[in-house]
Amino acid sequence: MGRVMRTFASITAASVVAAALVAATAPAADAQALPVFSAYHGVTGEQQTERFNALRGQGYRPITFTVDNTSSPRYGAVWVKRSGPAWAMIQGMSSSGYQKRFDDYRAQGYRPTTVSASGSGDDAVFAAIFEKTPGKFFAKHNIDAGQFSAANADAARQGYVLTAANVYGTADAPRYVGVWTQGSQAWSVTTGKSFDEHHAEFLARTKKGEKPSLVSVGPGETYTTVWVKDNGSSWYEYTGMSSSGYQKRFDDLKAKGFYPTQLDVEEGNYTAIWAKN
Secondary structure, three states: OOOOOOOOOOEEEEOOOOOOOOOOEOOOOOOOOOOOEEEEEEEOHHHHHHHHHHHHHOOEEEEEEEEEOOOOOEEEEEEEEOOOOOEEEEEEEOHHHHHHHHHHHHHOOOEEEEEEEEOOHHHOEEEEEEEOOOOOEEEEEEEOHHHHHHHHHHHHHOOEEEEEEEEEEOOOOEEEEEEEEEOOOOEEEEEEEOHHHHHHHHHHHHHOOEEEEEEEEEOOOEEEEEEEEOOOOOEEEEEEEOHHHHHHHHHHHHHOOOEEEEEEEEOOEEEEEEEOO
16 A cells, blocks of 8 residues: 655655666656666665666766665665766775775765665675765764764764665664765754654645755654755655555656656665756
8 A cells, every 4th residue: 555745835845665676777858958877776785786887887976875674785876977086985894884884985085975875783784985085074883872862963063964874674663874974055954753753743834834854764754854945846655565665656757857856765664865967
């Protein structure tokens, strides 16, 4: 059974349930503003490596990356064909492995722009995108809800914005990873919301002129969302999707000139945000 929520104006939100693997590429013929992009989901680590090698060689760069299922990790990503700063995309890391990569890349002037994790304890698997961009930032992972809330409050007071976040662990003991980047944008966070609570929050926030800049689905299908002021651009947010539900939304929105700018999946539950440019 599908669950749908939507609001009309420059934004539409909804949720569908259904199951499929791999999305496709490129802009629709009538969507000139749409960048050339390639997207896929539900692929194995080996398939992810194959796509990485192929897309990197064709001039694409990843903009969002997600991992699910620690016993047999499955990856999803969206790539766009455009220039930009130097980048690295790493998969299959443990918590300590992520920390080592973080330290290594930070020393070279990189920061994480996307971090995804799935599982708990020593079995947790991490995936991340790093970009060589200037500016101050700080990052934390393997923190609990209280520590995440405190980090957000400290960041806001010091002029930092939560630019990457993900929830993993278990429903009873969720863990958080976050990256906070210096910036002036007003923002706020809601954590651990059920589907219905997120829906209600969405309706209330969008009426006040806000929109989600990122949504992470956590264990037990809970939602953690960063809210920012809506700039009037066209966008869609869908939550509660299965693999095929995401595929259907992908196909429908691609035909309308939209592409996914943020994708997350945990325990087979997908969430994504689409934009036109």
